[in-house]
Amino acid sequence: MEQGSGFNTLLAPFSPPEWTAILLSLKVATIGAAASLPFGVAIAYLLARRSFPCKTLLNGLVHLPLVMPPVVTGWLLLLGFGRQGPFGRAFESCCGLVFSFRWTGAALAAAVMGFPLMVRAIRLSIEAVDARLEQAAQTLGAPAPMVFATITAPLALPGIVAGLILAFARAIGEFGATITFVANIPGETQTIATAIYSATQIPGGEAGAARLTIVAILIAFAALVAAEILAARVSREAMDQ
Template sequence: MEWLQLSPDEWTAVRLSIWVSTWATVFSLPFGILVAYALARWSFPGKALLNGLVHLPLILPPVVTGYLLLLAFGRRGPLGQFFETVFGLVFSFRWTGAALAGAIMAFPLMVRAIRLSIEAVDPKLEQAAGTLGAHPAFVFATITLPLALPGIIAGTILAFAKAMGEFGATITFVSNIPGQTQTLPSAIYTFTQVPGGGTGAMRLTLIAIAVAMSALVASEILARRVSRRMEGA
């Protein structure tokens, strides 16, 4: 079973993927909840446009998304220059850019799951709290958010898994630099391009499958547990 032992470079790719995916999920979650709530509950001009923009990464080729990120968040891009000047944050060819690409690609899945969960919450419960004088923010925090928690958990875990497996946008935006931007999919791609790299590619492929399946199973289990607790409350 020696062929299953990961090399230091492979471990680095795995750790970097987990690191990048975690930050991608953490930073996109507040925006995901806000956008999902807006699409589920609000009526405003441009709602269809917002919905289209949110889901656009699912339709566009990932390479196109990565190229657009490079134009916008690169060193010479308007947003890239802004973040570097104001916050000292550089995205292009850094792990931060990989996290941004993963967050963008995973965002539609997160929003979709959370939106469906919010739409399943009975609006009459929110209206009843509002008639009793509760502030909309308090209603959201104490009624909507807890009732939509299963969907939030599912969306969060699915977004993590998606960010973990993102390749096209990531390699276009931040390249494939070992130890810096080489995530799990990029490392697998590298192995497939060199003679004798099949064993390393298979090792990392098994890890990718294990992580993805674990995320899906965990999402289902956590969502069910939260639902049972809420039904028993």
């Protein structure tokens, strides 16, 4: 390929399939991160503030997707949430929600893979909230859910948002678990990452792969910068008090 034409195709507008992959990636990552947030906050709170048996086990389970090969996570999702899997069947019969080979499955894979990062960021920010303020709220009559809603959560908010952004960024980059669980179907489950993989598999696909790579870098970088700014705000506020 000539250098000139390569550069031109790099600047060419996105083709409809590329747009589809970009928009699907954003949808999958946004919904995956947002849907896992309540679980992430609950588990981060348990790990930060409560002591209970098997706490180490829970902590380990949460972090497992971070250290396991993503293909293993994807395979386990297929076993559990595939149409024949116990959870997959339960979701399909109770609310008609199907995961396997659908974009919803890509969102689930994204949520699971981003979960350790989300829980970690939120847990740290909850641990940074002065527990004595929570005690003060208790002496003023607040029941535990109100203490969390009015004291802990607002003070940990920058960390909660940072956790959400990190999970989103991780979801944009998700590849292994997604392709194992929901394959690489254009228009349904093909995200930026799997579209780049497809592009590199066909002759002359390098320019398309490069364009999508730049998009992936831009989204991930913007998310990380946002998370970093929020983290800096948390530590600054901690020093103010």
